[in-house]
Amino acid sequence: MTGASVRRPSRMGPWRFVVWFGTVSLLADFVYEGARSIAGPLLASLGASALVVGVVTGAGEAAALGLRLVSGPLADRTRRFWGLAIAGYALTVVSVPLLGVVGVLWAACALVIAERVGKAVRSPAKDTMLSHATAATGRGRGFAVHEAMDQVGALVGPLVVAGMLALTGGDYGPSLAVLALPGVAVLGLLLWLRARVPDPEAYEREAAAATDEPAPDGRLPxxxxxxxxxxxxxxxxxxxxxxxxxxxxxxxxxxxxxxxxxxxxxxxxxxxxxxxxxxxxxxxxxxxxxxxxxxxxxxxxxxxxxxxxxxxxxxxxxxxxxxxxxxxxxxxxxxxxxxxxxxxxxxxxxxxxxxxxxxxxxxxxxxxxxxxxxxxxxxxxxxxxxxxxxxxxxxxxx
Structure with missing residues (x-):
């Protein structure tokens, strides 16, 4: 593959892509870590026993990891990485604010699990797109910057929810509704990034072409x-x-x-x-x-x-x-x-x-x-x- 035959991914450099995707993850963690920090007390307030809380949250984590065995091959087969990433983030940022208003235990349980399903849908596609950009930035540094930004959201989200609960006297509705704001920002930023970088894999093609690396086969080594x-x-x-x-x-x-x-x-x-x-x-x-x-x-x-x-x-x-x-x-x-x-x-x-x-x-x-x-x-x-x-x-x- 020659440099002339490699299609440029966009006007955005690979480091900017990593940072902007890190911002997406920061905002998304703001949303779902904020909700997860109070999921147990919220379900309990709707009449859930400790067993129900354990089963529901455990089922959510199982879905978040186990369903990637399906979403990963689906992303490779369809090559619709942006579509799966946006769908997964959308499911999460819609489920969380609804948790504060449903008022029925079974619906809240379904939303807790749905939020985790959203993570399963998006994660393989998101990690794959990030891996393409980090081929140019250095994989260790690229994934590290993304993780560091991710943790900022994981820290701020629960603190904001705790502050809202203190201000509202323990009212879960407005405390979770405030998480809709970063949720809207997540979707808007994702759509903007897709328009700017429709083909993140081009970052890796350019990096491989610059070093004259041969294209590997498609097997898992x-x-x-x-x-x-x-x-x-x-x-x-x-x-x-x-x-x-x-x-x-x-x-x-x-x-x-x-x-x-x-x-x-x-x-x-x-x-x-x-x-x-x-x-x-x-x-x-x-x-x-x-x-x-x-x-x-x-x-x-x-x-x-x-x-x-x-x-x-x-x-x-x-x-x-x-x-x-x-x-x-x-x-x-x-x-x-x-x-x-x-x-x-x-x-x-x-x-x-x-x-x-x-x-x-x-x-x-x-x-x-x-x-x-x-x-x-x-x-x-x-x-x-x-x-x-x-x-x-x-x-x-x-």
Whole structure:
């Protein structure tokens, strides 16, 4: 392919595309993280039991990850990346404000799940388009900047909703209605971006043409599956924040009111870690990911102590590990998989992460009730296995 035969994607450079798409994600996280922060109390106010809340929110997370096994191949087959991304975002930003006005439990439950379905519809298409632009910017840095902006929305959204609840005396209607404003901005910005960059894949074609790289075939390479096994292992030993906060509260280390503040601090660390490891990934490659099993093991060693400062430090390390999971792990998928199958790969990868996250939550939660030393030993052992799997991944060896 020659430079003359490559169609330019638009008048917008790849870094501007990454930043604008990061702004979309920031605003979308403002919307749905704001809603998720009060989903449990909202359902309870409509008469839901703890079981109903658990089942509904669990079903939503299962849909957000599991349905990507369908939406990923669909995006690759139809090549309608913009259409799927816009449809998924639209479903989310419409569902959230309606949560505050339906007033009926079954309808609210359906909307909670619908919001997560929207994430499943858009995510493989969104990640694939982002991967095309990051071929020119550096994949690690591009995904890291996107993740950092994403976390800004995840931090601001719940704080705005909390402020609205305080102002309205706990009225969920206006507290969720205010989230319609960033929702409208999400859709407007997406339509503008589609008009400016109708073909994001052209960024990657230009980058490949500039380096005279041969076009790869359309198969999912063996290295992808080895990498997926590494991801499953390191995620299966990763405690959820729910387990960490449970330990902090039941051991009377931190008051329950301070748990959201600690979570916000962990999200700030998440953003910093994403930016740092993304830059290192572009310079040193997949070896940077060896930090993830080390951090995951450190979370178990630190967070489940009975010393306040050490346990809090463990929660902040958890945030650093999350930053790598949400950015650099995704960046490497794009480096391993050819463009024609990348949305499928992202869908499969999300399925692996979802299943491993469920296993990790069950493993750490179950072992916590039996023996904390046993929990730490098992988690460290699983992370050693993850390091071995990363070491045998061809990209990591290079």
């Amino acid at each position: 063996t290295a992808f599956w080895t990498y997926a096994a590494f991801t499953a292992a390191t995620t299966a030993g990763f405690a959820t924040f729910g387990v960490l906060s449970y330990h902090l509260v039941v051991r009377h280390l931190v008051a329950a009111a301070w748990v959201p503040v600690l979570y916000a601090a962990a999200m700030a660390v998440d953003a910093v870690a994403a930016l740092a490891t993304g830059r290192l990934y572009d310079r040193h490659g997949a070896r940077v990911l060896m930090a993830l099993p080390v951090l995951t093991a450190a979370v178990a060693v630190l967070a489940f102590t009975d010393t306040v400062a050490i346990a809090v430090a463990g929660s902040l390390v958890w945030g650093a590990a999350m930053g790598i999971q949400e950015s650099t792990l995704r960046a490497m998928v794009a480096d391993l998989v050819p463009s024609g199958r990348r949305a499928t790969a992202y869908g499969l990868f999300a399925g692996v992460v979802g299943a491993a996250s469920l296993a990790g939550g069950a493993l750490t939660g179950g072992l916590y009730g039996r023996s904390i030393p046993l929990l730490i030993t098992v988690v460290v052992g699983v992370q050693v296995l993850a390091l071995v799997l990363l070491a045998v991944t061809p990209a990591a060896r290079r």
